[in-house]
Amino acid sequence: MRATGKPFNIEKKRVYEAYKAVKSKGGAAGVDGQTIEQFEADLKNNLYKIWNRMSSGSYFPPPVLAVSIPKKSGGQRILGVPTVADRVAQMVVKQVIEPDLDPAFLPDSYGYRPRKSALDAVGVTRKRCWKYDWVLEFDIKGLFDNIDHTLLLRAVRKHVTCKWALLCIERWLTAPMVQEDGTIIERSQGTPQGGVVSPILSNLFMHYTFDLWMTRTHPDLPWCRYADDGLVHCRSEREAAAVKAELQARLAECQLDLHPTKTKIVYCKDAHRKETYPNVKFDFLGYCFRPRWVKRMRDNTIQRSGTWASVIERRCRWPTSPCRSIRSYAAGSNTMGDTRPRAAGTPPPPAQRDA
Secondary structure, eight states: OOOOSSSSOOOHHHHHHHHHHHHHHOOOOOTTOOOHHHHHHTHHHHHHHHHHHHHHTOOOOOOEEEEEEEOTTSSEEEEEEOOHHHHHHHHHHHHHHHHHHGGGSOTTBOTTOTTOOHHHHHHHHHHHHHHOSEEEEEEBTTHHHHOOHHHHHHHHHHHOOOHHHHHHHHHHHTOOEEOTTSOEEOOSSOOOTTOSSHHHHHHHHHIIIIIHHHHHHOTTSOEEEETTEEEEEESSHHHHHHHHHHHHHHHHHTTOOBOTTTOEEEEOOSSSOOOOOSOOOEEETTEEEOOOEEEOTTTOOEEEOSSGGGOEEEOSOSOOSHHHHHHHHHTTOSSOOOOOOOOTTOOOOOSSOOO
């Protein structure tokens, strides 16, 4: 690599590749009002400024723009939209740290990872529901807003050795947020939803908060996590209740909470599991896992299916994750359509689907 006389040796090509990735994803303007088209009008100078400041250690991110989008369950979700230039800088860092971070993550972590998708998580969950009678469905309340910076940076420093990447991450975590009325909000926790590096940072935090903890404390129970949504498969209601209590205590240690209404224990009822319980279905990543009735062809009778999760009903429009939501907003769409990856030539799914 050619010496540049800068404290940090960053290739200019790396910045350009990051810009191409940001452009391919689209996105709205940040606090400066600059669109991707306006940024591209003076592309050479804009990319040079980013490279020069990052390689000299003088890059300080501008505030993120607070944007409200509706939640499917009601209320508003606040997204933090970085400027186009800041998204390029974040992409530079993401592309540097991801090859080292992603191999450290466990196979049952599916969110925001290359070569993994929400449909992979749905598929493995379907199979496990056949084997286990109970499911603990959990949701972490305000994950992106409540990540503890001290704990996160401890994990980041363990895996990221690139000094300029560490410096940028520390500054992004404390970048202020500007509301639509111009009010500036200082931040001391969380990582803005909508940031390019936020998904991988939140995944790293949950890797230590839940994934490794679950593997260590309950190695015999399968689990699945996609960002702040997760499942633990259990053999009995008592076991599921115990895991829930332990998980609640664990999250409290890490300054997080379970969502009170989205966390529940579910019985996987079917033709072979006939007991009566109040919760016999759950939603995960936009799909509803539930018992069903089927028609027997030989005698034209109706009976409950013997494979509880053999039907997965698509219950809500995709996406369910906040960082996918920002893509829809940034693209100027008023609705959040199905953005899941599909094989070439595969038609989009209908409003409801039985798998």
